[in-house]
Amino acid sequence: MRPITRSLQELQEDPVRLDALAWNRRGALKGAALAAMGTALGAAIPFGRHMPAGLLPAALAQGAGAPPVLRMDGKAPLLILGERPLVAETPENLLDEPVTSAANFFIRMNGQLPDPVADADGWVLTIDGEVNTPLRLTVGELRSRFPNVTMQLQMECGGNGRSQFSPATRGNQWGNGAISNAAWTGVRLKDVLAAAGLKPSARFTGHFGADPHLSGATDRDAISRGMRIEKAMDEDTLLCFAMNGAPIPNVHGAPLRMVVPGWPGSLSQKWLKRITLLAQPHTGAGMGGTSYRTPVRPIIPGSNDNGASFADMESMPVRSILSSHANGTRLPAGSRAMALRGAAWAGDDTVRTQHVSVDFGATWQEMTLAAPANRHAWQRWQGNVALPSDGYFEIWYRATDSKGRMQPHAAPNWNPQGYGANAIGRIAVLVG
Template structure:
């Protein structure tokens, strides 16, 4: 059994994150700290499903295997991966499947994420598709299964803490990467270094940390996190508070459209007589594109369309900004609403309640005050 992690050491490089759980270690980022085009490592959220493995003394010698429904099973070290395949760098959002969970009523099970289970970093690695083609996929290859070196939350290696997978079509996307660098630096151990998967647009639990194996399967993967209610949504709406038993469920794949206000921060105060405030933030939409972002300060009676900066590549978030006029002093609530390329917009109130609280993308609300200090 492995000793439990020393929390102070694990989060020593982080700044301003909110701790949601110690074992496993989980911490989210306040929205106002997500105000950079590229999320700094110090501000990037942390999500573990088990304990962290022992650090390796030789990152370049770290190895993983590709086996199962392939013609040529592979075992590659990180050094071999770097030398044999083209390198790619993309700025892409990584988001926890439970992001927004705390906005469900009644409360769903799991870590009470607000909007801070997301970040957008520059990831460097190779396309998983290049490695799978080297291995030679059989016609029977339908799904992947991902495995990491981390023990479960009790410190046992007998069972995976998390082992999820994706349909082969998603695995073959150019942007699905085997990653060894984050924001131009060696991938931090806390974020899965020396090697992890990044499966953009889908729940972060698919982006296996401390990667040791990719098992190509002839059917849907059934590892921890792939069965029962795990990462599944009801096909038809459930009454809030239902246990979800006996109802039709679908696997959560592409994450829903979401926008955050990164400035002003919640609780901001403006001097008396301020008649306009500048608002900025970020938006993203899983596999889809962000079509527009709008903000309101009057509960949705009127909306102001934000100006958006085009993303650098697919799965990058959109940075946006808007200027809102104020009729006078007083308290205001800013709501930001993103709409995706399929015409789906964020709701005012959490919809599609489910027992484990996945996929909640309610509009972000920020309260500000204009006028004399109380």
């Protein structure tokens, strides 16, 4: 085999050539390819014999072009996935806090950023539709009239993991960083709905925010989603006016936002101004078709589908992150162990176990998994792994939920807008 003479950057830009150099037609590693790939990676691959057929190493799979970095007061250097609207992902290694700080909280805008509100307590929320007593309540009245609660709650974009799909789908190409676990303070939505008096016909909600449409049109909502009444009446679905003990930052929905933990983050309406109760599913922007909906039966990847037979995304799938080390971590020569940390979550369910592999999935080691701080909070995990030598390693990590569902090796259930991808995570580590 001809030796690899291209640089690492060139190989990143042409992964097809790297794949052809390394694998034969039967999907087995070519005789000299392991050494050649090691040259491309800058180190030997001690567990190379376990590499699955056709696998592109994590060190090369990221591509050569890194996303631009966000520069915003009060925010960490998030990765910008889109500028109009603003979308920014939190690198996994910035999610090493048990409670996600405002600085490290990912950003997902759908429209323009509203101007900050001078009188937060005077902000008005309307409850109408299929209720006996429509309400108009200020944030100040919400605070004083209903019991205040503070909970750690996971919030995850429905498109988290979208970049795992092949062929690529529409939408922001998230890695695993569209997740947060802040401490939210507010009132239970169920208490407010009880005060309005639900009619028997109130089976769904519709939510409206104050963020202007991206086009500037005043007769269009940037996003307006809704959910089944059962989730609205969940104990953990909150109307929030504080985040981590402080006022919610404007970019995250001040002065009032809904938090619907465990379900797609698009339901957690920011700059919340109205909730309407409906007899039929809401038809606002971001509802129906392929919006936040996935196939009930598999469709051909890459095919067009109008989503007529799809179902709304509800509880998010099991997923985990590794937060103690970044992809591309370099350790000194002679390092023989790594202390790993991360988090795992499973929508409305809990996580049963967390496992890690350092030999491309040939063997797995169970980590120590903590209980959630409260229902719908993520679970932190930690543990030590041994490295037998210097060289190139990949840390693979996967979670299994309380119903026995495990993160798959590849993103499941391909759909046009790339929802629900929760494949096993992996990072590259170079020792020496």
